[in-house]
Amino acid sequence: MQFGIMSVSDITRDPVNDYTPSEAERIRDLVRISKKTEEVGLDVVAVGEHHNPPFFSSSPTTLLANIAAQTERLTVTTSTTLITTNDPVRIAEEYAMLQHLSGGRMDLMLGRGNTGPVYPWFGQDIRQGLPLALENYNLLHRLWREDVVDWEGSFRTPLQGFTSTPRPLDDVPPFVWHGSIRTPEIAEQAAYYGNGFFANHIFWPKEHTKRMVQFYRQRFEHYGHGTAKQAIVGLGGQTFIGKTSQEARDRFRPYFDNAPVYGHGPSLEDFSTMTPLAVGSVQEVIDKIMGFREYVGDYQRQLFLIDHAGLPTDMVLEQLDLLGGEVVPVLRKELESKRDPEVAANPPSHADLVKAKYGDAEPRQPRPNANRGDNVTGASPYQDSEGAEAVYPVL
């Protein structure tokens, strides 16, 4: 099973010492945090996408490529990539590039984004958020699987004879997760394509997560990708670990009380009772996380939000030591011992997807046809593309 962290890339004043980090510091520190994530034995770093202060992650693939370049094993991913306001053509190109540069150590998670003003900045309308998300993914799915795409939809300019470059690494598209809190259409799309489903699992009572995951699992089976229990599920979550439960609560409380979104609202105690938030001793955190599988079934990826709400970087690094050193090793052991043997322990890696597509054969390595002189190759872009290559007789 994969464990990792997810960052929303917020730049928040530390309520304890009144210090607000600069953008430069937070960007640099997230790279440090990511390297540390690998060092302590975790598997995944996910970063969100935002286009306004106080967030810095407007360009996730640049950041993730940098992280991938400085790590060996880590899978880099997003939490989430905006499938609504980004052009799916650009997503296809950028994440294929990230896939090449990371050697396949990446996947991506698609979400709609919940900030109304962002949509018009990119020429879109939040009232069309759901159809945009669904249509854009349909196009993205094809761009990574067909060398030449003719396409027409409701939102984007039509495409005629378009080829998204580079083709995915080994001509195997990145694994995709669809994230949603309460939209069955998104879970349905994830199930239809056999993609992963990721539940935010932070702000809401577990019933929301349970309902959506159950629905996704049923529909995954309905579309013939496997049994319901074999569907690929990821969960968010939030932890703060202390030597004792009291110490954990004392240290985390000022950050909780002032946090964006839920700060100045419910008490830490109430929020801990009613949501997946786990604040306490190592054993308490382990116990709470062990409970997640009881309502979502055996799952493949667990991400924790630990670098937000103004928590200083040193504290985040210390939390990673505790997570990687004391919590996750126990969780791995316990969760694997309970896992149904027919359920995959991990989401598909690039190697798994290559194996599934080619078996033991060599993966396809697309090589373009010659530039015709007008900087395009015509209707048959690669030497092995389907369709007849145009012949240009020497005149």
Add this chain to the structure above:
Amino acid sequence: MTHDPFRLVVVSAGASDPSSTHLLADRTAQRAVALAREHGRDVQLSVIQVRELLPELPQALSSQFMGPKFRAAIDTLVAADGIIAAAPVYKAGASAAFTGFFQVLDNDLLIGKPVILAATAGTSRHALVVDEEMRSLFAYLRTLPVPTGLFAAPEDFSSTALTQRIDRAAKELVLLMESGFARSVREDSWGSYQHEYGSAGGTEVGVNFDTDLMRLATGGSHRPS
């Protein structure tokens, strides 16, 4: 008595104890119980005192985060056959506690349920709050407020006219509960209302696959072809 008892829920936002709002709600509830029994139906009466939920209201308003008391209140309302909703009037409007409580409920929690609207105030100059303000809130929630709205200023509590209006409203409520309107609406045309997945207190989990969005989700086209 062969039928299940009616589940009647009083939501009272009276702030003091004793409270004239509770008093009006109680009198109305007792009358409804008596009338239902005359019609051969027993009544199971639950009372939600909004005052007790107040510590949980700010978080419900700010982050839709329902505390345990709120969730118990919602469970009680989901099962209600009829509701008596009573508010004190503060500064020319139903109290913030009252409107706050109903504003954080799922939009479709109360669809089709019959409701008696009741308010109390320190002066009869607030008499239209029930019909001009509260009635529109309950229309938005797509409930079925009974024709007779109840309003009581201090002088009304000793008036037989109020007793008659209580009697009238209670009778209207019992008739609407007997008609099974809320249940029929839910059984026959639930799908014709706008819902969110998981709403109605977590009971709305039906999914309609025959929609343009579902076709788009499964690789289809958004455009009418």
